[in-house]
Amino acid sequence: MNQKVAVLGTGKIGEALLSGMIRAGWAPADLVVTARRTERAAELRGRYGVESVGNAEAAKTADTLILAVKPQDMGALLDELGPHVAADRLVISAAAGIRTGFFEERLAEGIAVVRVMPNTPVLVDEGMSVISAGRRATETHLVRTEAIFQPVGKTLRVPEKHQDAATALSGSGPAYFYYLVEAMTDAGILLGLPRAQAHDLIVQSAIGAAVMLRDSGEHPVKLREAVTSPAGTTINAIRELEKHGVRAALLAALEAARDRSRELASGQ
Numbered sequence: 001m002n003q004k005v006a007v008l009g010t011g012k013i014g015e016a017l018l019s020g021m022i023r024a025g026w027a028p029a030d031l032v033v034t035a036r037r038t039e040r041a042a043e044l045r046g047r048y049g050v051e052s053v054g055n056a057e058a059a060k061t062a063d064t065l066i067l068a069v070k071p072q073d074m075g076a077l078l079d080e081l082g083p084h085v086a087a088d089r090l091v092i093s094a095a096a097g098i099r100t101g102f103f104e105e106r107l108a109e110g111i112a113v114v115r116v117m118p119n120t121p122v123l124v125d126e127g128m129s130v131i132s133a134g135r136r137a138t139e140t141h142l143v144r145t146e147a148i149f150q151p152v153g154k155t156l157r158v159p160e161k162h163q164d165a166a167t168a169l170s171g172s173g174p175a176y177f178y179y180l181v182e183a184m185t186d187a188g189i190l191l192g193l194p195r196a197q198a199h200d201l202i203v204q205s206a207i208g209a210a211v212m213l214r215d216s217g218e219h220p221v222k223l224r225e226a227v228t229s230p231a232g233t234t235i236n237a238i239r240e241l242e243k244h245g246v247r248a249a250l251l252a253a254l255e256a257a258r259d260r261s262r263e264l265a266s267g268q
């Protein structure tokens with residue numbers, strides 16, 4: 001790995017990716033970061049031993065640029081970068097919503113763009129990163145992108161038309177599980193358990209269920225049926241979930257996330 005990679009906009013997801021690359025064996029000397037605030041740049045230098053530079057400098061020195069600013073800040077970042085990105089660079093965007101065409105229009109002719117939707121579990125090497133090639137990205141560019149994202153979890157290539165849906169499912173996905181854990185822990189309080197115990201019971205159940213889903217290869221319905229004893233406790237809970245429209249709420253929630261990703265494409 002002798003390419004130089006720059007992370008531009010090293011916030012939550014940018015730092016998660018940076019830390020993952022370092023765990024995967026990238027030399028800090030081959031990584032460079034940019035940050036808007038000088039204290040943040042110093043923090044990243046101290047924590048990871050990487051160099052922090054301005055955006056223009058990063059664009060000049062790195063072969064691969066990972067753009068990890070908010071969608072609403074992407075236009076301004078590209079205005080700043082435009083003249084400094086050479087035609088042989090690979091630009092990877094991690095931003096929700098923004099299409100590869102947005103970058104291709106604003107950067108020099110020939111620059112390859114890859115759109116990736118990672119998620120925060122890249123922090124624990126259990127990420128899900130969904131990858132789409134822009135118009136000028138080749139197999140080599142996709143492989144270079146996968147070399148960054150595969151060490152921190154799974155990767156999946158999809159046509160770009162599916163990126164907004166992927167953003168709703170896996171990009172935002174961890175938040176839904178945290179929300180469930182929070183609500184189920186509250187239920188534990190309602191049932192009289194101390195909060196710490198309720199938290200541990202729910203988190204371990206979530207981990208166990210996730211590992212079974214991943215490792216058994218069984219359909220989730222089958223796994224749920226194995227928990228649901230005739231005239232038992234689980235079916236009473238399932239009846240309430242159905243009565244309160246939880247399945248319909250999830251369908252609507254993920255559709256709303258997909259729609260928001262589409263809106264972000266138009267700078268809203």
Ligand SMILES: NC(=O)C1=CN([C@@H]2O[C@H](COP(=O)(O)OP(=O)(O)OC[C@H]3O[C@@H](n4cnc5c(N)ncnc54)[C@H](O)[C@@H]3O)[C@@H](O)[C@H]2O)C=CC1
Pocket residue numbers: 008009010011012013014034035036037055068069070071073076077094095096117118119120171172
């Ligand atoms: N947080 C998440 O779970 C995920 C976020 N994303 C995408 O990643 C991007 C960043 O999201 P977060 O990390 O959550 O936001 P964040 O706000 O934590 O990070 C963005 C960072 O970019 C910096 N920044 C803004 N403009 C800059 C500029 N011109 N030069 C240098 N730095 C600049 C900000 O100071 C901030 O530190 C967004 O586009 C989001 O859609 C994608 C997948 C998951």
Ligand SMILES: O=C(O)[C@@H]1CCC=N1
Pocket residue numbers: 096167171172
């Ligand atoms: O909420 C967001 O917009 C970002 C994109 C996917 C996860 N977080």
